Amino acid sequence: MKFSSSRASFVSFVPFVVKATLALLLPLCLFLYLLAMPHESTMTNKPEKPASPPPAVAAKPAKSTDDLRTRLTPEQYHVTQEKGTERAFTGKYWNHHEAGTYRCVVCGAELFTSQEKFDSGCGWPSFYAAKDKTVDTQVDKSHGMVRDEIICHNCGAHLGHVFDDGPQPTGLRYCVNSASLDFAPKDVQEKK
Ligand SMILES: [Zn+2]
Numbered sequence: 001m002k003f004s005s006s007r008a009s010f011v012s013f014v015p016f017v018v019k020a021t022l023a024l025l026l027p028l029c030l031f032l033y034l035l036a037m038p039h040e041s042t043m044t045n046k047p048e049k050p051a052s053p054p055p056a057v058a059a060k061p062a063k064s065t066d067d068l069r070t071r072l073t074p075e076q077y078h079v080t081q082e083k084g085t086e087r088a089f090t091g092k093y094w095n096h097h098e099a100g101t102y103r104c105v106v107c108g109a110e111l112f113t114s115q116e117k118f119d120s121g122c123g124w125p126s127f128y129a130a131k132d133k134t135v136d137t138q139v140d141k142s143h144g145m146v147r148d149e150i151i152c153h154n155c156g157a158h159l160g161h162v163f164d165d166g167p168q169p170t171g172l173r174y175c176v177n178s179a180s181l182d183f184a185p186k187d188v189q190e191k192k
Helices: 002-051 054-058 065-071 074-082 186-191
Strands: 100-104 110-113 135-140 147-152 158-163 173-176 181-185
Touching: 065 074, 074 158, 110 173, 135 158, 181 186
Parallel strands: none
Antiparallel strands: 100 110, 100 181, 135 147, 147 158, 158 173
């Protein structure tokens, strides 16, 4: 009897426990859910954060305008940064025949050598070829003409234009502003 009565009280006790547990659990779950919400949002935000810095890192280490203005002559700046053109037969290298390498005056990349230089008679230093992958070409429609502009692959400095009336083996004429170039004599290079 005692057993059955305690069993009866136990049976009536069970729903109470269930109700009490549910009553406690529901707010607890809600509370935990609300607690988890901000964590969830910060966790989803975290992977996005590293995605924003790369553009700044990926940007070319371009020299500041102020730095270039102090380092380059006004003509070098105008030609390389503002796509200017020096007057024919006025530049340093149109009539220059020393053996050596012509570098980008802005970034120092080696662009042309004296071996590919030829006398075009146009008044600007001319080459029938550039060093491999150092010079890029892009269409230039300024001054009412369609020309192929040449720029330094490394820094984007304007160099001049390339035409297809050059000598063999390429048939090309890279017509370059002296102001875009810096010459390094061959013997100096070999000493380095
Ligand atoms: Zn350059």
